[in-house]
Amino acid sequence: MTEPVLEARRLVKHYGHVLALDEADFSAMPGEVVALIGDNGAGKSTLVKTLVGAIRPDSGEILVDGTPVQLASPVDARRHGIEAVYQDLALAPDLDAAANLHLGRELYLVPFLKVLDRRTMRRRAIEAFADLGIELPDVGAPVGTLSGGQRQSVAVARAVSYASRIIFMDEPTAALGVVQRGRVLDTIRRVRDRGVSVVLVSHNMPEVLAVADRIEVLRMGRRVAVFTASQTTVDELVGAMTGALELSNGSKGGAA
Amino acid sequence: MTDPQQVAGTPAAPEGAAPARPAVPSARPADTRGSARRFAGRVGAASETYTLLALVILVVFFSVKAPGKFFTLNDFSLMGQNAAPLLVMSVGETFVIITAGIDLAVGSLLVLTGVVADLYCIHHGGASAGWGTIAIGSVLGLATGTAWGAGQGFLVAKAKVPPLIVTLAGFIAAGEGVAYLITGGADFRTVPGKLVNTIGLGSVAGIPWLIVISFAVAIVAGLVLAYTGFGRYTYAIGSNAEAARRAGIRVDRHLIKVYALSGLLAGVAGILSLASFDSTTIAGHAFDNLEAITAVALGGASLFGGRGSMFGTVIGLAISTVLLEGLVIIGVNQYWQEVAIGIVLVAAVYLDQFRRRIRQRA
Numbered sequence: 362m363t364e365p366v367l368e369a370r371r372l373v374k375h376y377g378h379v380l381a382l383d384e385a386d387f388s389a390m391p392g393e394v395v396a397l398i399g400d401n402g403a404g405k406s407t408l409v410k411t412l413v414g415a416i417r418p419d420s421g422e423i424l425v426d427g428t429p430v431q432l433a434s435p436v437d438a439r440r441h442g443i444e445a446v447y448q449d450l451a452l453a454p455d456l457d458a459a460a461n462l463h464l465g466r467e468l469y470l471v472p473f474l475k476v477l478d479r480r481t482m483r484r485r486a487i488e489a490f491a492d493l494g495i496e497l498p499d500v501g502a503p504v505g506t507l508s509g510g511q512r513q514s515v516a517v518a519r520a521v522s523y524a525s526r527i528i529f530m531d532e533p534t535a536a537l538g539v540v541q542r543g544r545v546l547d548t549i550r551r552v553r554d555r556g557v558s559v560v561l562v563s564h565n566m567p568e569v570l571a572v573a574d575r576i577e578v579l580r581m582g583r584r585v586a587v588f589t590a591s592q593t594t595v596d597e598l599v600g601a602m603t604g605a606l607e608l609s610n611g612s613k614g615g616a617a
Numbered sequence: 618m619t620d621p622q623q624v625a626g627t628p629a630a631p632e633g634a635a636p637a638r639p640a641v642p643s644a645r646p647a648d649t650r651g652s653a654r655r656f657a658g659r660v661g662a663a664s665e666t667y668t669l670l671a672l673v674i675l676v677v678f679f680s681v682k683a684p685g686k687f688f689t690l691n692d693f694s695l696m697g698q699n700a701a702p703l704l705v706m707s708v709g710e711t712f713v714i715i716t717a718g719i720d721l722a723v724g725s726l727l728v729l730t731g732v733v734a735d736l737y738c739i740h741h742g743g744a745s746a747g748w749g750t751i752a753i754g755s756v757l758g759l760a761t762g763t764a765w766g767a768g769q770g771f772l773v774a775k776a777k778v779p780p781l782i783v784t785l786a787g788f789i790a791a792g793e794g795v796a797y798l799i800t801g802g803a804d805f806r807t808v809p810g811k812l813v814n815t816i817g818l819g820s821v822a823g824i825p826w827l828i829v830i831s832f833a834v835a836i837v838a839g840l841v842l843a844y845t846g847f848g849r850y851t852y853a854i855g856s857n858a859e860a861a862r863r864a865g866i867r868v869d870r871h872l873i874k875v876y877a878l879s880g881l882l883a884g885v886a887g888i889l890s891l892a893s894f895d896s897t898t899i900a901g902h903a904f905d906n907l908e909a910i911t912a913v914a915l916g917g918a919s920l921f922g923g924r925g926s927m928f929g930t931v932i933g934l935a936i937s938t939v940l941l942e943g944l945v946i947i948g949v950n951q952y953w954q955e956v957a958i959g960i961v962l963v964a965a966v967y968l969d970q971f972r973r974r975i976r977q978r979a
Contacts, residue, residue: 415863436865451863453856455923456849464853465864467846475846 364427366391366526366558367412367443372421374407374582381407382418383582389527394549394559396569396590399579400602405562408579409529412560413445414438425526442525448532450516454505458497459486461504462519489522490514493548510541517548527558534568546572566595578602665917668932675936679943687946694825698893700938701831702727702886703908704931708838709879710909711930715842716875717855717922718773718780723883724905725792726762730887731897732796734758735805738812746809754809759884765791766880770873788906796899805897817892827889834885839927851875855922904955907962911937914965919973937961 365388374382382404389395399405410416412423414432422429425441432438435445452461463482470478486500495514497507504512513533520528530549534542549559549572563569569576570590578586578601586601600606680688706723713720737754738746746754765787772783816826842848850871853861862868890898916933918925940961941954 434865435863439865447863449859451857451860453853453860453923455856456852460849460853464861465866467849469846476844477846477849479844 363390365389365424366426368424368427369408369412370422370424372408372411372418372423374404374411374416374418380582382411382421384421385579385582386584387412387577389558389560390575391558392553392556393574394553394561394572396561396563396573396576397579398563398566398569398576398598398602403579403602404582405579406531407582409445409531409560409562412438413443413529439523442523443527443529444520444524445529446513446516446520446531446533448535450512452504452512452516455503457502458490458500458504458507458515459483461515462486462489462522464519466523485522486518489518493518493521493551495544495548509536510538510544513537513541513545514548517545521548521552521557524552524557527560528552529560529562531562532564533561534563534565542568566598569598570595580604665926665929665932668915668917668929668936672932672936672939675939675943679939679946682943683946687943692942692946694828696938696942697828697831698825700934701827701893702890703905703912703938704831704934705834705882705886705889706879706905707909707912707930707934708835708927709882710906711913711916711918711925711927712838712842712851712875713780713879714910714913714918714920715851715855715922715925716872717858717920718872718876719784719910719920720766720769720876720879720883721781721784721906722765722769722787722791723879723886723909724902725788725790725796726765726880726883727887727890727905728796728897728899728902729765729791730758730762730884731891732758732799732805732899733761734888735808735891735897736799738809739805739807742809743807744810746811748811751809751812755888758887759881762884762887763877763881766883767873767877769880770876773876774869774872784906792899792902796897800897800899802899804899806895808891808895812888812892813895815892816889817895827893830885830889834882835927835931838882839931842927847871847874852923855919855924857923904958908937908958911958911962911965914962914969917969919969920966921969921973933965 367387367389369385369387371384371386372382373380373384385404385408387397387408397405397408407416411418412432414435414437417433423432424430425443430441432441432443438445453464456464459479459482462485467475468478468482468485470476483500490497490500493514495511495518497511497514504515507515513536517530517533520530533549534545537545546568549561553559553574561569561573570593573590576588576590576593576598577584578588578598580602585604586606588598588601597606676688686692706727710720710723734754734757737757738750741750741754769780769783769787772778773780816830819826821829842851850861850866853864853866854868854871858868890902894901912934913925913930914920914933915936916925916929916931918929937958940957944954944957945951
């Protein structure tokens with residue numbers, strides 16, 4: 362069996378008296394789309410935050426390619442090739458797409474004086490968008506003037522440009538219209554086809570079944586089920602999420 | 618609308634403000650007409666365009682109202698010299714406001730720097746002090762301004778005290794407190810003659826030193842703002858601090874640097890003011906902060922951060938300077954000037970709100 366590109370083992374996280382993660386496990390295999398689903402308060406956000414370095418678990422292990430790592434900050438996670446597209450996109454609306462794509466990773470013409478190499482950054486941005494089949498009318502326009510879907514594209518392109526192992530996408534389609542949803546799902550497939558794993562956090566079951574290879578279900582801070590997307594149904598997923606469907610041993614179907 | 622990259626120009630090269638964008642090689646060769654239209658759109662959308670227009674209208678108005686008096690080279694030179702310290706402070710204020718902050722302490726740091734610098738000079742030769750003494754005194758003064766600014770930045774970034782409160786406290790503590798403690802409440806009037814006669818009154822190649830220095834500061838700072846990583850982070854933090862933080866930008870450290878820079882520039886203004894007035898003028902800078910903020914806001918910067926340019930600030934300052942000077946020349950009671958400053962500030966901020974609403978609708 363191949364080794365997971367990213368794996369969490371028995372992660373525990375308390376917020377005061379609230380137990381957000383109760384020995385939660387998670388794994389993502391190389392080059393797959395894995396959906397992380399669960400009811401509100403199941404611990405999805407907390408789990409994702411620990412895996413992108415935004416918060417530190419109280420205990421448990423995170424492994425990258427089988428090696429235990431400490432993710433003290435998002436910058437740390439990024440060094441391991443882990444990127445995230447946040448639900449709020451985390452873009453600077455007054456900066457243009459090229460500037461946002463390179464935010465915190467600017468290229469310099471004169472490194473000593475920190476003179477920005479805007480031409481190269483712009484060119485790379487255009488290439489990055491073209492790679493994903495994203496069309497922006499003007500990469501020089503402030504992203505605040507773009508549509509919701511275009512902004513989403515910028516955030517996705519940024520994550521894709523730097524992720525070498527895995528990308529987390531938190532509800533990437535929640536704010537989008539039907540056509541744009543389709544585009545984002547296409548992008549997710551395209552990213553996977555480039556060999557980068559994608560973790561999709563979503564409430565939309567048909568969407569999850571359409572794009573994911575595997576589905577991990579979180580309930581009350583634990584992984585309660587693992588499904589192969591081609592062999593399950595919306596009813597089964599909802600059953601696992603709500604606990605209506607009792608599953609033995611916290612796994613079903615295995616990490617196929 | 619205002620894209621910092623395209624619009625943020627420098628005082629030296631106003632024409633460079635918008636067309637600086639290099640053609641994109643190989644991107645979409647057939648797209649030149651579209652990009653020309655976009656460029657025209659950006660010039661139209663750039664707040665600097667309207668601010669410049671307002672300046673031109675003001676100059677024409679006063680030139681017609683006071684023929685032969687207003688539109689003279691001599692008068693512009695005087696305005697430039699009078700406004701020099703304010704220009705340098707406004708440059709620092711521009712950085713602060715683009716981070717979505719505000720610095721109310723600039724006028725007080727001007728005073729404090731002048732007092733500290735002159736205190737050293739008084740004890741080391743007084744009016745006949747040499748350049749060495751002046752240099753050491755100036756460095757001490759600038760270090761004071763910078764350290765004070767950095768302290769304010771620390772409180773804003775680390776202690777999360779709102780900048781309005783931090784710098785209001787700094788404004789009072791430095792300007793009404795420390796400066797009065799050092800001077801005992803009476804201005805120092807012993808200023809090194811060499812400083813006054815060169816920086817204060819002298820010229821280089823026919824241009825007054827005050828103008829040379831203040832514009833040099835504005836140009837360098839404008840280039841830093843528009844073309845360097847420091848400037849980029851300044852915009853990014855003002856635009857979305859959380860996004861900047863998640864992108865790995867050390868937001869707190871950058872904010873401290875920005876407030877320190879504002880303190881340093883207020884210090885430079887302090888040396889200029891000391892040289893120009895031959896006195897520490899401790900009671901004369903209570904409203905410098907509002908004037909600097911007015912200049913920055915008129916220049917198209919958003920008080921909500923993320924937008925603004927040095928070119929805009931220079932134009933903004935020119936507008937308020939021309940307005941006040943023009944009112945004097947056409948004989949309006951000088952107390953109306955204070956009223957005018959207040960009106961212009963509120964109008965500038967209202968315009969910003971108006972632009973934001975339009976933008977959000979778009």
